[in-house]
Every structure is written in C-alpha cells, then in structure tokens.
Amino acid sequence: MAANRILVAMSGGVDSSVTAALLVKAGLEVVGVTMKTFCYQDTPAHSRTCCGLDGILDARRVADTLGIPHYVFDVEKEFTRDVIDDFVAEYARGRTPNPCVRCNANTKFGDLLRRGRALGCDGIATGHYVRSFRVDDGRAGLLRGLDRAKDQSYFLWGLPPELLPLLHFPLGALTKPEVREQARQLELVTAEKPESQEICFVPTGDYRDLLRKRLTPRHPALEPGPIRHVDGHLVGEHNGYAGFTVGQRKGLGGGFAEPHYVIRVEPATRTVVVGPQEALNSSRVRVNDLNWFHGPPEPGEELRVQLRHRAPDVPARVDAVDASDLQLTLATPQLAVTPGQSCAVFRGDELVGGGRILAA
Template sequence: MSNKDKTVVVGMSGGVDSSVAAYLLKEQGYNVIGVTMQIWQDESECRLENEGGCCGVTAVEDARRVAGVLGIPYYVMNFKEEFQKNVIDYFVDEYLHGRTPNPCIACNRYVKWESLLTKSLAIGADYIATGHYARIRHLDNGRYAIANSVTAKKDQTYALYGLTQNQLAHTLMPVGDYEKPKVREIAERAGLPVAHKSDSQEICFVPDGDYASFIERDSGIVMPEGNFVTKDGEVLGRHRGITHYTVGQRRGLDLPMGRRVFVTEIRPETNEVVVGEAEDVWSETLKANRLNFMGIGDLPLGEEDHFLAKIRYNHAGTGCRVKRTGEDEITCVFDDPVRAVTPGQALVFYKDDYVAGGGVIVS
C-alpha cells in the first residue's frame, strides 16, 4: 500500500513544529487530516494569545490557517474531559501528596495518544502524527521504541517514554529528522503563517507558573503552613505549604540561614519540608514504579542491565545500573551521583539512542 492510500491525523497545536509535520506528510503523499485538541481553556478564557501554547484561541486560529494553506481538512476535537481527568487531576493530586509531577508525560500518554488515536482509528485513519522532536524505530527484537531526534537541544524523547507498543505502531514523527532552524526554514519556504511563531515554555494550564495558586483554585484545598526542618528534625522556620516546594529548590525559602540551603525532601505525612546543604541534594540511587518497558520487552525480577538514565526533562543523562527489585519496582544505581532526585518525576533509561523504558520516581 502506497502512502496515498494511507490517512494520517496530525495533532496540530498551531505551532511551527506540528504545522511542518503536516506539510512533510502531505509532501510524502499521505492523506492528511489536521486536528486541534481542545483540552483546557474555553475560548473566552484564553491566556496564551501570543505565547505559542496549545490550548486556546490562537492555537485553533493558527492551525486552521495552516490547514488552509496546505489544503487539508481540519477539525477541532473536544478532549477537555480526558484532559481534566488524566492531566489536571493527576497534577493536583501529586502535588498535594508532596510529589512533583510531569503533566506533559501524562498528557502525551493518555490524551494526545490514547484519546486521539482511538478517535482517529475509529474514523478510518492509519496513523496519528505529531511535531515532537523524536523518531520511532522498529527494533531488531520486533519492538517499537522512541529514538533520539537529530538535535539534542530540542529532543523530546523523555516526555514520550510512557507510550505503548500499539500507539507507537500507529504513530509518525517526521520532525525528528530535522533541527529547529531547518523546521522554520521549511515552514517559511512552504508559506506557513506560523514559521516564526515563538515556542511555548510553561505548562499550558498554568501560564503564570504559579502552581500552588492553581492547585488551591482547582482543588479548593488551602495547604496549611508547616515547619522547615533539618533531616534530624530540628525546626528552622515556617513554610507556606508543601505545594510551594520541590526537591533541589533554593529560591523562595526565606530562611535566615546566612548561607545557601536547599529542599532535600518533602514529608506530606507530617507537613514538613526538609532543608539541607548543597551536598545533601546529591544521590547515588533511586527507586521507581509505574513501569513502562518500551525498547526492551521486560527486565525480569532480580536481573539488571546498564543504561543511560535521565531523571528530568533537561537532564543530560548519567550511566546507571537498573535492577528489577519488585513486580512494579526498579532500583537504579548511578555511576556518578545525580542532583535532586525528585519523587513524581520520571526516570527514563536509554539503550544506545532509544528509550528502553521508564517509570515514576518514588524515592
């Protein structure tokens, strides 16, 4: 079957990357349908007019204009219910329990893929596609895996570790073969009106970056003040509520210590924020659960292997030994200590240039 007999639904955020993805796939002969996912803001509430975000009025307007230039069908699909349940509710609950979540990972897994792919396949599409800076490889072992894009600076593989084999088998990521300046050049050459649109940086539903206030508004829960303490329990002062803090944080502590101190642990059960010295933020081990194996089918209980692991989105990666220590648990021992291991964030481990698997950091 040639490309012209295959249909691709492209998730169009109104930005340059997804717009170029749609253009490239049309050039490759696919039947392309553009879709923007309404996932958060109502049109009257849009707060990201010129910030390149993926949720509001500008996203729909820009995506529709691009679809017009490309001559492809374009639709807006409502995924607000799915987004509220799988992203916002998850985000809020994690913070209330002293963890620091990555909502983009949840959005990718349960909204941008699970919900969009299900609807796309139901209308007869063969694939969905996005503008992520990543590539999909079909490995010699028969499994699909997310592989690094050609540009480390924009690489987005970390946020995609949760995708399933079925999702990967029905996904195309054409932008992963290009660096960002080339993507903008392609957009300009194709006459796309978003060629020089700026990238979004913040979490789309918290554009001002004030997570604690958002959590209070959404949940109706006012987090109580509590104690800043040392790891031995010595009280150092009062904090504003645990949702204001994350492991590794230095700014905004307002403690008269006379030196730089850092958050080393959050204890929701006692409403304490533990503070320590710079060296206390470094760790050699961690545990993770909620596992998803991607490039490797499994890591049997008791077995271990060596990987390159990332503990946050902008982490360059550190060598480590990953051992299966429970039905839904792995223990990671790093070759060199890593800074600010943060419960709630993802551990993603790589073999060569592809994602082998990942999980959520517990401790």
C-alpha cells in the first residue's frame, strides 16, 4: 500500500532521526511523533532512556532541521496498561519479561497509528533494523535486517498482522555506521548520541526499584525465600525471587566446586533453584501468547527460532501447535531458555510470528 503521509516514531535517537530524514529525502510527506510514555518527574535530567525528556527535545530539534511537523502524543495510560503493568506482573510470577516486545505490539505501532490517522497519516515508520516486503498477491511481511549485528526483528513478532502493509523501515538495509554517517552529513544533533541503555521506564537501571514501588507491601516476589540446589538440598536464602532470572550467576553465594546458575524460579514456594551449567540445557520449548502473521506453521515443519535478544537463531521442529500453544524440539540443546522471554519464529530470514516462552 502506497502511503501519502507517513508518521515517524521519533525517540530522539539517531536511528529514528535518520529514518525521518530518508523519508523526507524520498519526497514523502512526513510527520514526526514522540511518545510520552510515563511520568518523568523521577527521571535523571540526562537519562539515556529512549523516551525521556531529552529524547523529546532532540526529536523536536531534528524535526525542525528537516522542516517537518512534530507532535508529542501522551500514551502514558496505554503504555502503563500494556507494558509496565505486564512487566511487573511477569516478575511477580517468577518470569522474565521483554517490555520492548510489548511496546512494539501495542503502543509504538498500533496506538500511534490510531492517533496518527487524526493527522491524516496512512503509514508508520520507525528506526528498527528490519526489512519489510510486499508481494503481488497483497501479502506483506518482515525480513531480518541486513546488518545482523543490529537486526531487531526479534522484537517485532507481536505486531498485529493487519498493520504489516502500513509499515516502513528505511534502515533495514543499512548498518549502524552508515546511519551515523548519514546523520553527520545532515548535521543532525543526534548524530553522535549514544544508544539508550536502560529500560525506558526504569531510569535507575535497577528494575527492582520499580517492583518495590508498584507491588504491594510484603509481596512474595520481594520476600526472602530458599535457594535450593537441583538435587534438593538447601544452599542459602535470597531476599526476593523477583531479583533472579534463569541463567543468572550473580548473587547465588559461593562454596560451589564449579560455577552455578539459576535453573528455575518457583514462585509458589518462593524458591530459587540453582545448579551447574549442564542443568541449564533445554531441547524442548513450550510457547504461548502466540501471534502469526499469515497463519501458524504445520506440525512437523522445520523452522528456525530465536530465544533471546542477540542469540543466534537455531533449527527447531514443530511438534504441536494450536491457537494458544506451540511445542518445539530444538535441533541442539540451548542454554538458559527463559520463561517470559520471546521466541521469534523464522522461515529463513522471514519473521513468521512468535510467542512468549512458557516452559523449557
């Protein structure tokens, strides 16, 4: 679908700045929008989050340079409901969430485009390193970014399928150094801006600070509990299972003959189970909260799955799939397959969907 007026989600970083610039250069009518996702009163003045006050100001400066209108949309209510509340609930359940996936699936695309239609926009663009495609039969989809070091398709499996024909990703065929060089040539204020490092709504860098604010006093996730070895014996005590994730080594105490890691979290008994590295291996994965762009895969189909950000994709066979559950066997066992994290599913370079890891 050819878009006449494109809304660009501008975080105030170099990627979204160059995205807007490339679309302007292509002769398209561009509207810049920055999301106000949460209250900034406790945010450090120069926080390196993607959605802080500095980001809003930098996005506006870039929009002025490019000669495009810029708006700030207050999406705090939607973002809190769909991202922050889910983040807190997942940690309370002993799982490790991925808030960027939730933001993309809800706020950054769907909520923005609904508001953007009031501005006459019929397409949306972001600075993700991913490629979009369209074929003659009208099918639209997503491919990995050409720069595998920056590819962000893993974070986009939750997008509503009906949005795919409306999406634009100008950076999908570029590398990060090429993007920065484009920004320098255009003299954009964001050209040398460092990448955001924290979860945007956790500016302190410690997600437990947020949990303490939003969970009820003496919530079990923040209360002491046992640390047990996989063989059952008591190793020690922790000060809240929400501070642990599968594969974690820090904070487990000493006295082991070999390195030990978190193997699983058991919220019902507030237990953190630890063991040696070989206990982290999983060859089967169960996934729920599924989303497919063009229908689910077939049982027996061989696909590739990515089980965490920056991890390589690995071959997997579909053992069973229905509307709410996907069961996979991995060709080779993988370390630290973590409940709550995303399982992105690919056919070659094409992202076909995914879900959240339920168990391994």
